Amino acid sequence: MITNEALKKIMEDVKKRNPGEPEFHQAVSEVLESLEPVVAKYPEFIEKGVIASVVEPERIIKFRVPWVDDKGVVQVNRGFRIQFNSAIGPYKGGLRFHPSVYEGIIKFLGFEQIFKNSLTGLPIGGGKGGSDFDPKGKSDAEVMRFCQSFMTELAKHIGADTDVPAGDIGVGAREIGYLFGQYKRLRNEYTGVLTGKGLTYGGSLARKEATGYGLCYFTAEMLKDAGDSFEGKTVVVSGSGNVAIYATEKATTLGGKVVAMSDSNGYIYDKNGVDLDAVKAIKEGRRGRIKEYLDVHPEAEYHEGCSGIWTVKCDIALPCATQNEIDEASAKALLANGVKVVAEGANMPSTPEAIRAFQEAGILFGPAKAANAGGVATSALEMSQNSMRYSWTFEEVDAKLHNIMVDIYRNASSAAEEFGMRGNLVAGANIAGFMKVARTMLAYGVC
Ligand code: NDP
Ligand code: 2IT
Numbered sequence: 001m002i003t004n005e006a007l008k009k010i011m012e013d014v015k016k017r018n019p020g021e022p023e024f025h026q027a028v029s030e031v032l033e034s035l036e037p038v039v040a041k042y043p044e045f046i047e048k049g050v051i052a053s054v055v056e057p058e059r060i061i062k063f064r065v066p067w068v069d070d071k072g073v074v075q076v077n078r079g080f081r082i083q084f085n086s087a088i089g090p091y092k093g094g095l096r097f098h099p100s101v102y103e104g105i106i107k108f109l110g111f112e113q114i115f116k117n118s119l120t121g122l123p124i125g126g127g128k129g130g131s132d133f134d135p136k137g138k139s140d141a142e143v144m145r146f147c148q149s150f151m152t153e154l155a156k157h158i159g160a161d162t163d164v165p166a167g168d169i170g171v172g173a174r175e176i177g178y179l180f181g182q183y184k185r186l187r188n189e190y191t192g193v194l195t196g197k198g199l200t201y202g203g204s205l206a207r208k209e210a211t212g213y214g215l216c217y218f219t220a221e222m223l224k225d226a227g228d229s230f231e232g233k234t235v236v237v238s239g240s241g242n243v244a245i246y247a248t249e250k251a252t253t254l255g256g257k258v259v260a261m262s263d264s265n266g267y268i269y270d271k272n273g274v275d276l277d278a279v280k281a282i283k284e285g286r287r288g289r290i291k292e293y294l295d296v297h298p299e300a301e302y303h304e305g306c307s308g309i310w311t312v313k314c315d316i317a318l319p320c321a322t323q324n325e326i327d328e329a330s331a332k333a334l335l336a337n338g339v340k341v342v343a344e345g346a347n348m349p350s351t352p353e354a355i356r357a358f359q360e361a362g363i364l365f366g367p368a369k370a371a372n373a374g375g376v377a378t379s380a381l382e383m384s385q386n387s388m389r390y391s392w393t394f395e396e397v398d399a400k401l402h403n404i405m406v407d408i409y410r411n412a413s414s415a416a417e418e419f420g421m422r423g424n425l426v427a428g429a430n431i432a433g434f435m436k437v438a439r440t441m442l443a444y445g446v447c
Helices: 005-017 022-034 036-041 050-054 103-119 140-154 173-187 207-225 242-253 276-285 290-296 307-311 328-336 352-361 374-388 394-418 425-444
Strands: 059-068 074-085 091-097 125-131 163-166 234-237 257-262 266-269 301-304 316-318 341-343 364-366
Touching: 005 022, 005 036, 005 050, 022 036, 022 103, 022 352, 022 425, 036 425, 050 425, 059 103, 059 140, 074 091, 074 103, 074 140, 074 163, 091 103, 091 173, 091 374, 103 125, 103 374, 103 394, 103 425, 125 140, 125 163, 140 173, 163 374, 207 242, 207 316, 207 341, 207 364, 207 374, 207 394, 234 242, 242 257, 242 276, 242 316, 257 307, 266 290, 266 307, 276 290, 290 301, 307 328, 328 352, 352 364, 364 425, 374 394, 394 425
Parallel strands: 091 125, 091 163, 234 257, 234 316, 316 341, 341 364
Antiparallel strands: 059 074, 074 125, 257 266, 266 301
8 A cells, every 4th residue: 555645646646647547557556655665765756756757658659550351351450659768778668469458558568667677777768569459360461461550650659779669468479570571661771670580680599588588587596595496396387478488498497397377268287297399389380279288188187267277286376478367366276275486477467466465475476577577688688689780699698688687686685675675576676676767867857
């Protein structure tokens, strides 16, 4: 709960100004609550309008995306790019294509991106974009025509030193290829305007793996600090997209056994440990459904409904699907089954009530802004390589990613400690991410 009067007023204004956007309210409320001890020590962040400014996007771009489907029928979607904060670098953040996308989703994601990007230690501001377009069930040609139309408008607003989008839900290598190709045609310019690109046109080795690997590096660091490791642990990973697949890969390499994965229809349970090659063949190979896992592993189980995955007994839970996928009841089910660590690969996957339950139980909890920052950090490394017109090896990028995740853990931990909340990485990540942006905004004066 927010108790500081000035912060309360800012929260009220956010709700008034952004009606009907509960995800955005949720994200802002969590950050403002964490900032209570910060404003007590540094009242200038309130007095000089830094916090009132940081909750208001610098720019909201909203546009029509008309495209022609395979039957020759015109379809119309809505596109967004929210350029939230450019204090410490060009706007940076993914594009999400999913039917649930509306302004409130992009706003919450863009807001969180500010602090996440700051935590990476790299010079990137915060932004996010996307569309209510649903790539599921569309042909490659339809996805291409949609992406070309989307970029025809987006190209007016982005640039390698202005705003650099990347992938998120529903936007992977295929979509980034179509988007980059169209940008290049429109601008006659070959620059690092998108990240997550293919390796033959400026992509970075290890970007595909980065969010999932980074999540496990962060989790391993939390465990290490508690005198423990992944070795011999049972792990549950929700989702079966980019983040989930590479979290599963790294958790397994580090000695864990991943026994369950999911998609929006249901989850699989394989007591022998998930066969990741089979999952990759279904998801990366043919864009299939997770239940097809049983075609190759009939001994495994499939259950309809995605939230049931949190009833599977595990030591480590890595939510890697979507926002608010762990509610209070799921959190309590995990705790009742003895979960020791929850680390967030998805953005805001735990509701505030779920986070409270984890914190009250005293388990290790790694919040999204810190735990999943490896993806965007590696995107920033892709930008560096593009600027240098040079490529690092997989091992070089992976080693930098590992160091970044260890630093994020240490910075979040010590910020929590400095402000009297030892072990509270939610507060620590919010504070550490905020401080760099806030000090920079102060340096600029009113802007
Ligand atoms: P993908 O599109 O590759 O995969 C998304 C996965 O989540 C799919 O298995 C999908 O199932 C499932 N999913 C999506 N929406 C829902 C829903 N409403 N309910 C249940 N399951 C759902 O996306 P990513 O792996 O890239 O992203 C996953 C999460 O990680 C998101 O929260 C994203 O914001 C976050 N993230 C991603 C980063 C990246 O680099 N890609 C970086 C940092 C965070 P289905 O196929 O059935 O839709
Ligand atoms: O939520 C995220 O950090 C991402 N989707 C990745 C953003 C990026 O620019 O790589």
